[in-house]
Structure formats: C-alpha cells, structure tokens
Amino acid sequence: MDTLVTTHELAEQLGTPGLHVLDATWFGTLPGADARDAAAEFAAGHIPGAAYLDLGRLGQTAAEGEIPGIARHLGALGIDDAATIVLYDDSPFHTAARAWWLLRRFGVTASLLDGGIAKWRAEGRPLQAGEGAQHNEIRHVTFDGSRMRTKADMLENIDSAAEQVLDARSAPRFDGTEQDPRGLPTGHIPGSFNLPYNKLFTADGTWKRGDALRAAFEESGIDLDRPIVTTCGSGVTAAVLAFGLHLLGRDSALYDGSWTEWASDPRTPKATVTL
Structure with a gap:
C-alpha cells in the first residue's frame, strides 16, 4: 500500500x-x-x-x-x-x-x-459508531533512535550547521512577534528556517504532491539535498514536515522536545526576526 x-x-x-x-x-x-x-x-x-x-x-x-x-x-x-x-x-x-x-x-x-x-x-461515505473492539495480539517492535534529536544535539548543531533546522510553527510565533501560547520566551532556534505546517496542504485538506510540495520546502530556504531536522512547539506538527519530506523521498530527523523544551531553558539561545 x-x-x-x-x-x-x-x-x-x-x-x-x-x-x-x-x-x-x-x-x-x-x-x-x-x-x-x-x-x-x-x-x-x-x-x-x-x-x-x-x-x-x-x-x-x-x-x-x-x-x-x-x-x-x-x-x-x-x-x-x-x-x-x-x-x-x-x-x-x-x-x-x-x-x-x-x-x-x-x-x-x-x-x-x-x-x-x-x-x-x-464525500458522504459511511460512518460507524461505537468504541471499537479490544484484542490480545502480539506485536514485535524495535526502537530506532537515529531520527531523533535532543537539546544537546541541537545546541551542537548551532555551531556545526550539519543539519538544517526547519520549524513548523506559524510565522508570528517563529518571528517572535506573537506571544507564545505557553507563556514561554518567543522566537526560534538560531539559524533555523520556517515552514508553517499548513502550507503542505491544498484547500480541501489533502497533501500537496510533487512540484507543489517541493516548492513549499524550497521557498522556506531549505536545500532538500542537505540533512534536515524538523521542530515545532511540542514535536507534533514537526512530524507533518517529516511526512512531507518523506513524500519527496527525503529522510529527516525530528527534535521532539521542540520549542517547549528549548524555550524553557534560560541557557539556550533564542533568535527573533527584526522587522
């Protein structure tokens, strides 16, 4: 499938x-x-x-x-x-x-x-009510941490610039012109790019594909041929960017702590956009 x-x-x-x-x-x-x-x-x-x-x-x-x-x-x-x-x-x-x-x-x-x-x-397709059945199956899983990034990784990346950092939050939150909804300091991780996650979708809520999807990333300033790590407010919409990159055949990492963890630490640098 x-x-x-x-x-x-x-x-x-x-x-x-x-x-x-x-x-x-x-x-x-x-x-x-x-x-x-x-x-x-x-x-x-x-x-x-x-x-x-x-x-x-x-x-x-x-x-x-x-x-x-x-x-x-x-x-x-x-x-x-x-x-x-x-x-x-x-x-x-x-x-x-x-x-x-x-x-x-x-x-x-x-x-x-x-x-x-x-x-x-x-589209008028059928719906079903109810809570759904519970089962007792066995599922084998294995952990792969290669696509995860920690705060320490992100701090090191500020100096090395080994990975491009792409932030999924809205432009005002990224710029620092809008108050953080959790009351945290505003702005973004220094050196990062901004691509609000909703820009990956068409008017009917379906995903952009092909050239349109690629253009959304490229217009953010990202080089799709270089390593990318996605971030957001709490690690949720960063996964939207990660899936969009996956549709383009690009692998990426994700900073799961995202801005909530980064901004909560007074020692981490925060950047804003001067308008």
Whole structure:
C-alpha cells in the first residue's frame, strides 16, 4: 500500500484481512485550544472497522522508551506483525503524521489517509459508531533512535550547521512577534528556517504532491539535498514536515522536545526576526 492512501482506495479495501484503520486524532493541550474529546468523537462516528489510537498515551509510552508498552498498546488494537496500517485524524494539527512518526521509530510501517476523515465525510461515505473492539495480539517492535534529536544535539548543531533546522510553527510565533501560547520566551532556534505546517496542504485538506510540495520546502530556504531536522512547539506538527519530506523521498530527523523544551531553558539561545 502507498504511503498516502486516497479515500476511494481505502473504501475499496475496507474489510480486507490484515487491514487496520486507526483514528489518530489528538487536539493538543495548548492554552485556549478547543476542548474536544477525541475518544468521544471517535465513538460518535468513525470509519467503519477503525480502532481508536490514543496518541497521547502512545506518545507518553514512546517517551519513556517502553518497547513492551508499545507492543502491548498496538496488540490491544489487534495489530500483529503482518498488519497493514492506515492512519487518519480529524485534528487541525494533522496528528496522523505524528502517529506515523512515532510508529516508524518502533519499526512499524503505516500509511496516511489523504484528507483524513473530513474528506471521507464530505464525500458522504459511511460512518460507524461505537468504541471499537479490544484484542490480545502480539506485536514485535524495535526502537530506532537515529531520527531523533535532543537539546544537546541541537545546541551542537548551532555551531556545526550539519543539519538544517526547519520549524513548523506559524510565522508570528517563529518571528517572535506573537506571544507564545505557553507563556514561554518567543522566537526560534538560531539559524533555523520556517515552514508553517499548513502550507503542505491544498484547500480541501489533502497533501500537496510533487512540484507543489517541493516548492513549499524550497521557498522556506531549505536545500532538500542537505540533512534536515524538523521542530515545532511540542514535536507534533514537526512530524507533518517529516511526512512531507518523506513524500519527496527525503529522510529527516525530528527534535521532539521542540520549542517547549528549548524555550524553557534560560541557557539556550533564542533568535527573533527584526522587522
């Protein structure tokens, strides 16, 4: 199955043995964010046969480095070693990309539904209510930290410039002209580039492809032929950029602590844009 799956392709393959569709919707914890309950919205209506992937819990388990915990979490969703996984979301943060990145760290390959459940609904496709079944499968996972970057790595990179740093936050937050929603210092990691994650999508919420996607990255100042590490506010939308790069055949790393960790440390340098 391709990395990006259309709603038409998924509709044709629903019910295929071994196909697992996971709802990876997450709404974040930013001050002032909409108080939406992803699990409740899943129970109210989801793609038929889908299971709810608790992205917050998955991320916490991954942060703790619990390989058995990741295996149990996936096994409870019925995902064994032979599973084909398609992820979707209904979040403004396009959190299916975050789920894709987390799973990839543990050797689990997944695809994304292009346009998510919003496109599925807009096309009048069927929905199913209910919380989804629990299973007791066994999923083997292995940890790969090669695509992760720490604060220490990012500090060293300021001097070495070995990797280009690409920030997924909005331009005002990157520039330092807008207050940080968590009350942290404003600005960005010195030397980094800015590509707001929403610039990777078309008007109907589907991903840009080919030349249009490539242009979005190049217009940010990034050289696609050089190493790239993505960052954002808390590591979520940085995964959107990572997936976009993946669609272009480019591998990238991700600074999971992102601006929340960086700005919380008074010793780290912060840059702003002078207008």
